[in-house]
Amino acid sequence: MNDPKTNAAVTYGTYLQVDELLSLQQPRSAGPEHDEMLFIVIHQVYELRFKELLHELDHVRRLLTGDETHRAQHTLKRILTILKVLVAQLDILETMTPLEFLTFRERLQAASGFQSDQFRQVEFVLGRKSDAAIARFPEGSRARAALQKRYSEPTLWDAFLHYLAREGYAVPAEQLARDPIEPIQPSEAVQQVLIEVYRRDAKIAELCERLVDLDEGMQEWRYRHVKMVERTIGTKQGTGGSTGAGYLRTTVGQNLFPDLWEIRTRL
Ligand code: HEM
Numbered sequence: 214m215n216d217p218k219t220n221a222a223v224t225y226g227t228y229l230q231v232d233e234l235l236s237l238q239q240p241r242s243a244g245p246e247h248d249e250m251l252f253i254v255i256h257q258v259y260e261l262r263f264k265e266l267l268h269e270l271d272h273v274r275r276l277l278t279g280d281e282t283h284r285a286q287h288t289l290k291r292i293l294t295i296l297k298v299l300v301a302q303l304d305i306l307e308t309m310t311p312l313e314f315l316t317f318r319e320r321l322q323a324a325s326g327f328q329s330d331q332f333r334q335v336e337f338v339l340g341r342k343s344d345a346a347i348a349r350f351p352e353g354s355r356a357r358a359a360l361q362k363r364y365s366e367p368t369l370w371d372a373f374l375h376y377l378a379r380e381g382y383a384v385p386a387e388q389l390a391r392d393p394i395e396p397i398q399p400s401e402a403v404q405q406v407l408i409e410v411y412r413r414d415a416k417i418a419e420l421c422e423r424l425v426d427l428d429e430g431m432q433e434w435r436y437r438h439v440k441m442v443e444r445t446i447g448t449k450q451g452t453g454g455s456t457g458a459g460y461l462r463t464t465v466g467q468n469l470f471p472d473l474w475e476i477r478t479r480l
Pocket residue numbers: 255256259260306314325326327328329332438441442445446450451452453454455456457458460461464
């Protein structure tokens with residue numbers, strides 16, 4: 214079938230908009246410095262992957278809401294595979310030495326991954342919401358609108374708790390009516406439910422394990438990112454204005470779904 218806009222036959226280039234895609238890598242350094250291309254491409258690839266992750270996370274939330282456990286598991290597996298690739302990609306950037314980064318770092322001015330709204334959107338879906346993250350983006354921007362929309366939406370954890378309740382588990386009413394903008398706090402009653410799930414229901418326990426994989430996968434990314442930052446800029450301040458590695462270390466090791474971790478000692 215021909216392209217409906219131009220009536221020309223669809224090709225690889227037109228379907229994927231390759232010309233447009235290849236015009237988007239615009240180094241800011243004079244020369245330009247050799248390593249800036251790597252830096253730009255890696256970040257652009259991350260943004261595309263974040264887009265795909267959000268697409269899949271929305272899907273898995275919908276599938277859970279529709280009680281489609283098998284498809285939810287399948288989609289979670291895809292999400293986890295993407296996350297593995299996101300972590301592995303840091304290896305490529307780690308081939309850039311501190312001095313190579315310094316050849317163009319000043320050109321970044323205040324730009325930083327800190328300002329990736331899609332990363333914040335992923336955090337919001339997973340229950341780490343923050344007003345401050347929204348306020349950093351200008352009124353009327355795509356980023357701010359996207360974050361505002363996700364701010365009030367139920368998190369993946371909320372969808373999971375409702376799913377458990379529909380499966381007949383005694384999830385407390387206050388957990389089901391939880392305000393999705395609030396942080397996910399450990400709950401003894403939810404832990405009791407999860408212990409029962411693990412002992413009695415291999416299918417749902419498997420789903421829980423995939424959520425733990427997701428939690429661990431995000432933490433793996435944070436850990437690898439901060440190590441990369443340490444080896445590239447040491448303890449220098451970040452371009453985004455934070456203390457750099459010091460700030461990033463505070464974000465490592467925080468569980469997204471605390472109840473799923475708490476129960477392990479008691480199983
Ligand atoms: C040489 C490579 C990199 C360096 C030196 C670096 C450095 C930093 C620093 C210092 C911060 C803290 C905020 C700030 O003050 O700027 C930060 C945050 C962040 N960076 Fe990177 N980064 C690098 C590569 C990447 C890549 C490839 C990504 C992928 C998108 C990324 C995503 C992020 C995100 C999402 C944050 C916010 C983390 C949070 O607030 O929890 N960074 N980065």
